[in-house]
Amino acid sequence: MKDQILKSYVDSFAETFGYSELHPDIQFEKFVNFCVVSKQYPRDFDIEVISVGETDDIGIDGIAITVNGNIIQAKEEIDYFILKNGYLDVSFTFIQSKSSPKFKGDQVGSMIFGIKTFFDPTAAIPENREIQNLRAVKDKIYAHSINFDEPPELKIYFVTTGEWKEPKQITGRVHRELQELESKKLFRSLDFNFYDAERLKDTYRELRRKTIKEIDFPNHVALPEIPHVRQSFVGSLCAKEYIKLITDSEGKLQKSLFEDNVRDFQGHNKVNADIEITIKDTALQAALSILNNGITIIAKKIDPIGAKLKLTDFQIVNGCQSSYVLYEQRARLESGTHIVVKFIETTDQDLSSKVIKATNKQTIVTDEAFESLSPFHKDLEEFYKAHSKMIIPPIHYERRSKQYEGVPNVSASQVITLTFQIKAYVATTLAQPHSTHRYYGELLEANRSKMFRHNDNKEPYYLSSLIFNRLERAFKNGKLDRRGKPFKYQVLYLVHRYHEVLRKKRNGYGFDQIASEYCEEEKYLPLFKAAIELVLRNVQSLRISWNDAARSRDFTSSLRTAFEKELDKAETSY
Helix, strand or coil: CCHHHHHHHHHHHHHHHCCCCCCCCHHHHHHHHHHHHHCCCCCCCCHHHCCCCCCCCCCCCCEEECCCCEEEECHHHHHHHHHHHCCEEEEEEEEECCCCCCCHHHHHHHHHHHHHHCCCCCCHHHHHHHHHHHHHHHHHHHHHHHHHHCCCCCEEEEECCCCCCCCHHHHHHHHHHHHHHHHHCCCEEEEEEECCCCCHHHHHHHHHHCEEEEEEEECCCEECCCCCCCCEEEEEEEEHHHHHHEEEEEEEECCHHCCCCCCCCCCCCCCHHHHHHHHCCCCCCHHHHHHHCCCEEEEEEEEECCCCCEEEEEEEEECCCHHHHHCCHHHHHCCCCCEEEEEEEEEHHHHHHHHHHHHHCCCCHHHHHCCCCHHHHHHHHHHHHCHHHHHEEEEEECCCCCCCCCCCCCCCCHEEEEHHHHHHHHHHHHCCHCCCCCHHHHHHHHHHHCCCCCCCHHHHHHHHHHHHHHHHHHHHCCCCCHHHHHHHHHHHHHHHHHHHHHHHCCCCCHHHHHHHHHCCCCHHHHHHHHHHHHHHHCCCCCCCCCCHHHCCHHHHHHHHHHHHHHHHCCCCCC
């Protein structure tokens, strides 16, 4: 890679996310997938889920399917979101990345052909398992088109390390090639983007640096002194000034500002439709500040400068719905239109949690949105911290989104999110590896009486995440048979069973000894490899697809039986 600054960004990314041992071209693909999707999707997500580039990848390196604000990877999740929300709001994102500095028309054409065949009823060329699975998700989405408020949107990104100069031979070809897709009437919008080195560097810098904005806020007052709050202000802010606050350097909505908001944008539901009506009516728009509940913003630092406020590392914890509608209707906003905004400067996470809860009680919020704010999760976070010096490299429980971002010596590959914790615990302690394809909120609801109870032992939660963290790292760095990747939760389950059996057979073999084994790769890699071998031997004898096997309770039972037979042969080892 000729661009040394971009190379340093890719190297930094690879080290942070645990991809240092991969080939540079693969690192670049993961880097691009992270940058492009993070720009649109404000929450944490598994880069592996969206990375499809390998043999039979139909000319595509990354695919993200977002349904109702969530990146999904299983067709079964569609039913849950229909039941939960009553509608489907869908976005398809396709990414192709080339580490060469040239934009080539034939490569662009191959990518578009791959996308065309993806949306055909049947595949025209061979597809790998990841793409086959996402095709099934796509088919399920369109089978429920009656639940669309609007058709899905399609976003396409072609990325290289060169400079994009808009050559007509490529732009003309793209326009012509996309006509067939547009004629299918499958999408409400179709957006093709060329990313060059400069745009990629700008995106990564924007994603990693602190968010700092300065706004004109003359109509405000300081609130009285509040414990754990350095300062706070409330007042009316010009709506156009607010748009500046929530948009990035390209004028697009900066979705990362809403990570701590417990609800993503809920689409054009009744409440949001009413806000839109208010803005479209000139008389009502003038009264927006008294008709709207207002916006709450928490910042790590606020600097009053005369009539201005300078905000550093801030989050919009309440007002996501209003913000999205204001952004959509920004061209209609009058200079005299104001909204009420509350700014709070604090670094106290407990206080932030209370503010989030209090300001989001006026409308229905799902239980999983508040789950990590409960006392159990604070205790679990402390349990992780207590063991951080004993386990190398340590893992850290992220009770609040992005709380470890920018923290020295804590890389993204060491962070355990709520989603990660739920799935690891369900696969191991609850013996349901076949259920982990479901949306984490659905898993939580189905197992609420069995997990995160106030008196639960924290050790199984920690161990399940620690083992899974090491398993993910081993897959990422190519140290395990990739055929076992679709069954990673089954592998996790078998390794957990192995440790449980040893606990019963060996005196003194408990939490501390098990945890210590995951400090040394030479100790845990053989376990993973043996578990993968057992899974592959059993799945190859089935008459169902591998995707179906990974979601089959019967397959879990057959693995348990096979595992017990292996133990009978070799007592306490594979």
